Amino acid sequence: MAVQQKLSPHVKCGDCQIRHRAVCAHAAPDELLALEEIKYYRNFCVGQPVVWAGDPMDFVASVVTGVASLTQTMADGRRQMVGLLLPSDFLGRPGRGQAAYDVTAVTDLVMCCFRKKPFEAMMVKTPHIAHRLLDMTLDELDAAREWMLLLGRKRAREKIASFLAILARRETALQGMRATTNIEVPLTREEMADYLGLTLETVSRQMTALKRDGLIITTGKRGVHIPDLAALQEAAGDDSDGEMLS
Amino acid sequence: MAVQQKLSPHVKCGDCQIRHRAVCAHAAPDELLALEEIKYYRNFCVGQPVVWAGDPMDFVASVVTGVASLTQTMADGRRQMVGLLLPSDFLGRPGRGQAAYDVTAVTDLVMCCFRKKPFEAMMVKTPHIAHRLLDMTLDELDAAREWMLLLGRKRAREKIASFLAILARRETALQGMRATTNIEVPLTREEMADYLGLTLETVSRQMTALKRDGLIITTGKRGVHIPDLAALQEAAGDDSDGEMLS
DNA sequence: CGCTTCATTGACGACGTTCAAGACATGTGG
DNA sequence: CCACATGTCTTGAACGTCGTCAATGAAGCG
Numbered sequence: 399m400a401v402q403q404k405l406s407p408h409v410k411c412g413d414c415q416i417r418h419r420a421v422c423a424h425a426a427p428d429e430l431l432a433l434e435e436i437k438y439y440r441n442f443c444v445g446q447p448v449v450w451a452g453d454p455m456d457f458v459a460s461v462v463t464g465v466a467s468l469t470q471t472m473a474d475g476r477r478q479m480v481g482l483l484l485p486s487d488f489l490g491r492p493g494r495g496q497a498a499y500d501v502t503a504v505t506d507l508v509m510c511c512f513r514k515k516p517f518e519a520m521m522v523k524t525p526h527i528a529h530r531l532l533d534m535t536l537d538e539l540d541a542a543r544e545w546m547l548l549l550g551r552k553r554a555r556e557k558i559a560s561f562l563a564i565l566a567r568r569e570t571a572l573q574g575m576r577a578t579t580n581i582e583v584p585l586t587r588e589e590m591a592d593y594l595g596l597t598l599e600t601v602s603r604q605m606t607a608l609k610r611d612g613l614i615i616t617t618g619k620r621g622v623h624i625p626d627l628a629a630l631q632e633a634a635g636d637d638s639d640g641e642m643l644s
Numbered sequence: 645m646a647v648q649q650k651l652s653p654h655v656k657c658g659d660c661q662i663r664h665r666a667v668c669a670h671a672a673p674d675e676l677l678a679l680e681e682i683k684y685y686r687n688f689c690v691g692q693p694v695v696w697a698g699d700p701m702d703f704v705a706s707v708v709t710g711v712a713s714l715t716q717t718m719a720d721g722r723r724q725m726v727g728l729l730l731p732s733d734f735l736g737r738p739g740r741g742q743a744a745y746d747v748t749a750v751t752d753l754v755m756c757c758f759r760k761k762p763f764e765a766m767m768v769k770t771p772h773i774a775h776r777l778l779d780m781t782l783d784e785l786d787a788a789r790e791w792m793l794l795l796g797r798k799r800a801r802e803k804i805a806s807f808l809a810i811l812a813r814r815e816t817a818l819q820g821m822r823a824t825t826n827i828e829v830p831l832t833r834e835e836m837a838d839y840l841g842l843t844l845e846t847v848s849r850q851m852t853a854l855k856r857d858g859l860i861i862t863t864g865k866r867g868v869h870i871p872d873l874a875a876l877q878e879a880a881g882d883d884s885d886g887e888m889l890s
Numbered sequence: 891c892g893c894t895t896c897a898t899t900g901a902c903g904a905c906g907t908t909c910a911a912g913a914c915a916t917g918t919g920g
Numbered sequence: 921c922c923a924c925a926t927g928t929c930t931t932g933a934a935c936g937t938c939g940t941c942a943a944t945g946a947a948g949c950g
Contacts, residue, residue: 476881477797478796498789522771535778543744546795550724588928595796596907597907636718800937832896845940848899849898
């Protein structure tokens with residue numbers, strides 16, 4: 399609790415780990431320099447709020463390391479996570495002054511922030527950034543719609559299996575396609591429940607059920623080994639051939 | 645059945661009803677002329693497919709009149725509608741060759757189509773169109789996330805109430821803010837069920853429950869009168885003060 | 891009038907939630 | 921080192937919402 403959000407040492411964009419995946423991915427060298435001018439880093443510890451829904455927000459940002467959650471809360475306390483921000487994901491909306499969701503650090507988190515006004519100006523001047531943001535937003539929209547299928551139609555077991563399979567696939571993609579079958583779930587049971595539209599008890603029960611059926615092997619609270627990813631996808635109710643679109 | 649999709653007479657963009665809300669909203673006069681060059685109209689009758697998920701798609705389009713649905717289907721037939729396209733909404737993704745979802749006309753439908761290649765070229769040349777598309781996509785993303793809350797956390801009654809309230813609000817906005825409390829639901833019970841993550845029986849039961857409680861008054865199969873929109877929003881589980889973001 | 895399509899209603903059961911207790915790991919202070 | 925508190929996860933039992941299966945009703949059309 400003594401640890402508050404603090405500034406990090408400035409890193410050159412050229413050396414940044416998310417250089418080729420974030421909004422800045424296609425920025426030309428001179429555009430990168432312009433971004434350097436308006437960026438600053440912020441750190442958050444596990445559990446810290448980044449912004450609350452409705453708060454004024456004078457920046458947009460990319461996740462550099464760590465994981466953040468977007469959640470909506472109903473008047474009576476029911477919560478639904480509507481997005482997970484992983485490294486290179488973008489937070490904020492050019493042209494809007496307030497946050498639409500609660501944003502929380504679910505692990506220790508480093509964000510690369512841009513002051514909103516100058517960023518919006520860059521959006522107009524440099525089509526590379528605007529186009530990259532459009533592409534990323536379209537990807538997020540697809541992800542949100544895949545999640546709608548999960549929330550609306552899948553059973554608890556399928557939800558858990560889908561979630562783990564998605565984590566595994568994403569990890570595999572990051573690690574250069576060598577099949578990663580060991581993942582670390584960045585969420586607690588309760589956070590998983592908020593993400594999947596379940597209760598934490600149901601999450602727990604279905605995790606042990608998947609364990610019992612040999613589809614996963616857990617190591618500690620967070621570690622999950624997946625002996626057969628195809629079998630897990632089967633349990634997720636997805637079409638066997640991974641639906642890949644260019 | 646005899647009626648197949650057919651070409652409509654060409655309408656000048658300047659005279660188009662969705663001129664100020666669609667992707668072309670901010671296009672300058674010369675940009676509009678360029679769009680005229682690559683556009684063509686297509687009509688669909690109720691129930692007709694526009695494209696199937698996975699099909700090659702060489703166009704993008706705006707809905708001119710009518711309603712179309714985006715749906716995902718699981719291997720065993722479970723279906724989830726992931727979006728409704730109303731007039732001025734955009735269909736398709738620049739930079740992708742295949743449809744991601746099944747698209748179906750849920751009413752008679754007129755679409756303003758642009759061949760994909762030239763449209764993509766315009767996206768690069770005319771920032772107005774790219775920016776408008778980004779804005780529309782961000783709006784859709786917000787809508788998708790609101791829907792995730794509905795699918796993941798709301799009870800059947802709340803889902804129905806939310807759906808009707810959203811229709812009413814949208815209608816009110818279109819009609820210049822004079823409170824429209826008579827709406828026509830463009831969907832059958834089964835389509836509502838697919839949209840809301842329910843079965844058609846549950847939809848029917850909750851509709852009669854809302855009727856019994858005086859929150860709605862139905863006229864025919866499709867007509868719904870809402871005597872007190874605030875009360876309906878209450879039943880939808882939304883915070884009383886309509887969450888409006890600029 | 892029969893046929894089809896869509897909507898309503900009822901009875902029953904399954905799945906997931908709720909409430910409650912207990913297990914396990916970690917950290918703190920005596 | 922133990923006692924104790926705390927947070928997270930697991931497990932059990934009872935309940936409720938919604939899905940399933942089935943029958944009935946209402947509206948449109950040849």
